[in-house]
Amino acid sequence: MANILVVAEVQNGKVRESSYELVSFARRIAKAQGSEVRSLVAGKGAQAAAEELAKKGGGEVYLVDHELLGHYSVDAFNKVVRAAVAACSPSLILFSHTPIGWDLAPRIAAGLDGAFVSDCFNVEESGKLVFLRRIFNGKLDARFVPTGSPVIATFQPGATSPFEGAADGKVTPLQVALSPQELRVKFVEVRTVQKQGVDLSKADIIVSGGRGLGAPEKFPEVIQPLADALGGAMGASRPVVDAGWLPHAYQVGSSGQTVTPKLYIAAGISGAIQHLVGMKNSNYIIAINKDGDAPIFEVANLGVVGDLFEIVPALTKAVKQAKGKA
Amino acid sequence: MKIMVCLKQVPHQDARLDVRPDGTWIQEDNIKFEINSYDTYALEEALRIKDLLAQEHAVEVVVVSIGPDRVTQSLRTALGMGADRAVHVKDPEADASDPLGVAKILAAVAKADNPDLILMGLMADDGNSAAVPAMLAELLGFASTTSVMKVTRSNGTIRAERELEGGALEVVDLTGPSVLSVQTGINQVRYASLKGIMAAKKKPIDTKSVADLGLSGKVGPAAAKVKIEKIYPPPKGKGAEIVTGSTDEIVSKLMGKIKELGLL
Numbered sequence: 001m002a003n004i005l006v007v008a009e010v011q012n013g014k015v016r017e018s019s020y021e022l023v024s025f026a027r028r029i030a031k032a033q034g035s036e037v038r039s040l041v042a043g044k045g046a047q048a049a050a051e052e053l054a055k056k057g058g059g060e061v062y063l064v065d066h067e068l069l070g071h072y073s074v075d076a077f078n079k080v081v082r083a084a085v086a087a088c089s090p091s092l093i094l095f096s097h098t099p100i101g102w103d104l105a106p107r108i109a110a111g112l113d114g115a116f117v118s119d120c121f122n123v124e125e126s127g128k129l130v131f132l133r134r135i136f137n138g139k140l141d142a143r144f145v146p147t148g149s150p151v152i153a154t155f156q157p158g159a160t161s162p163f164e165g166a167a168d169g170k171v172t173p174l175q176v177a178l179s180p181q182e183l184r185v186k187f188v189e190v191r192t193v194q195k196q197g198v199d200l201s202k203a204d205i206i207v208s209g210g211r212g213l214g215a216p217e218k219f220p221e222v223i224q225p226l227a228d229a230l231g232g233a234m235g236a237s238r239p240v241v242d243a244g245w246l247p248h249a250y251q252v253g254s255s256g257q258t259v260t261p262k263l264y265i266a267a268g269i270s271g272a273i274q275h276l277v278g279m280k281n282s283n284y285i286i287a288i289n290k291d292g293d294a295p296i297f298e299v300a301n302l303g304v305v306g307d308l309f310e311i312v313p314a315l316t317k318a319v320k321q322a323k324g325k326a
Numbered sequence: 327m328k329i330m331v332c333l334k335q336v337p338h339q340d341a342r343l344d345v346r347p348d349g350t351w352i353q354e355d356n357i358k359f360e361i362n363s364y365d366t367y368a369l370e371e372a373l374r375i376k377d378l379l380a381q382e383h384a385v386e387v388v389v390v391s392i393g394p395d396r397v398t399q400s401l402r403t404a405l406g407m408g409a410d411r412a413v414h415v416k417d418p419e420a421d422a423s424d425p426l427g428v429a430k431i432l433a434a435v436a437k438a439d440n441p442d443l444i445l446m447g448l449m450a451d452d453g454n455s456a457a458v459p460a461m462l463a464e465l466l467g468f469a470s471t472t473s474v475m476k477v478t479r480s481n482g483t484i485r486a487e488r489e490l491e492g493g494a495l496e497v498v499d500l501t502g503p504s505v506l507s508v509q510t511g512i513n514q515v516r517y518a519s520l521k522g523i524m525a526a527k528k529k530p531i532d533t534k535s536v537a538d539l540g541l542s543g544k545v546g547p548a549a550a551k552v553k554i555e556k557i558y559p560p561p562k563g564k565g566a567e568i569v570t571g572s573t574d575e576i577v578s579k580l581m582g583k584i585k586e587l588g589l590l
Contacts, residue, residue, distance in 0.1 A: 103488075115424075135452060143556045145552070184504075189496075205589060230584070248493065302579075304569050305568060314577045315581070
């Protein structure tokens with residue numbers, strides 16, 4: 001019987017929620033194809049995490065517990081995953097599309113000469129497997145069909161609900177010899193980035209600008225005045241920060257701040273996935289963009305297809321007038 | 327020291343993306359192409375290392391790209407920015423390879439060129455797979471790390487800061503030949519100067535075929551292990567209510583909504 005291997009991630013001694021999402025996908029596919037779900041937990045002192053996963057749908061859980069697995073290292077984890085692959089010859093290997101998943105899964109795919117699909121948001125399991133993913137930074141969707149074997153896939157965290165049913169599994173220790181000399185990439189430390197006084201998470205109103213602003217001086221000229229008039233904060237999309245127009249502290253998105261204000265105004269932001277992830281749960285979203293096909297209009301409540309340099313200053317003026325009267 | 331930078335030419339960020347009749351990719355005729363944004367940062371990082379080490383020893387920056395004739399334009403741009411020479415894998419058999427096919431082609435180029443360091447973007451703006459850099463490292467037996475926001479060097483060790491979720495950074499040390507995939511924003515990318523563009527005209531672009539690389543039958547669409555069945559615009563959600571009219575009418579509608587939300 002074919003096996004599906006879920007490569008779980010352990011964080012602070014517990015299996016990450018995204019790994020249980022992989023279990024959901026794996027069990028769905030296993031049911032359709034008559035295959036069996038197995039999992040891998042690698043870490044230092046990860047016995048409890050492995051036992052938890054075995055009780056909560058992970059099936060037979062291979063546990064590699066080793067001094068050198070306390071922090072992620074691509075060389076050590078590569079060797080460990082390959083040991084689990086050797087143990088169960090899976091036809092499908094699942095990773096989360098996380099900093100560990102995107103660092104490790106392609107190496108596994110190349111090492112096994114397998115079929116690789118990255119950053120999927122869903123999979124169709126009836127008949128042949130079809131993996132659904134976004135391309136062109138979210139502007140198009142695509143159906144990917146693997147023709148090689150094994151299949152190695154990474155899934156977006158949050159792509160499905162974590163598996164919640166109870167299923168009887170067991171933990172099987174797996175011995176993998178690791179020495180410090182093998183680790184060509186060594187963990188040094190994790191640093192959190194200073195917020196530099198801009199805490200967007202507490203703002204009720206955020207006015208964000210994107211690449212459509214065209215130049216750094218447009219932020220103090222156009223975006224900040226509206227944010228000030230509304231008593232809100234200014235934010236920005238990644239390209240703006242990458243270009244050095246504003247510090248990282250202003251960045252809204254998966255690699256910046258995740259925000260849920262009462263009102264989010266996006267001006268000149270097309271809506272790349274990484275930005276949408278950080279603001280789509282705002283209570284109300286107004287988007288202003290010259291491109292009516294921009295993905296931002298899919299998550300916005302109210303949209304204006306037009307010139308932000310005309311609309312935003314006019315809106316700022318109107319807000320100031322309204323507040324002056326109040 | 328030799329640094330190889332892998333560049334992908336992709337549709338311009340503002341290009342119109344129409345699905346071609348067979349439904350498996352976009353219409354590529356009559357649209358503008360540019361160097362993948364992530365890769366421009368990789369090239370800039372390589373050029374900075376070259377500038378930084380110029381006093382100590384020579385650093386050669388070799389740029390590599392796969393694709394049809396139009397790719398020459400991107401390679402010329404890279405040479406104009408300061409790369410020393412270019413390798414262009416120009417062969418219909420190489421085009422439309424899956425990420426593993428691309429990694430095999432780049433690995434063959436790297437084996438012939440023997441770089442100490444390979445830099446490339448975290449992902450491409452078209453395929454968004456973020457797969458090729460780590461695959462390339464595996465095929466070459468190189469060390470690798472991904473989503474790099476800072477690179478420093480000391481005594482043969484490369485220290486990289488990689489971006490984690492929520493903006494946290496993981497610091498790692500790499501030993502030996504390495505592949506780094508860089509995140510956008512790692513640096514400020516230079517423009518090619520007029521002098522650089524003139525100098526680039528004399529710099530060599532070495533053209534290679536799949537056969538030259540010993541990969542006949544091993545890469546390209548026929549050998550791909552993953553096929554694209556269909557691409558399509560994302561299903562429309564409920565979507566935004568679109569406000570139309572004069573600027574005054576639009577502003578009045580927006581004001582009405584902001585008042586309704588109790589925010590004025």
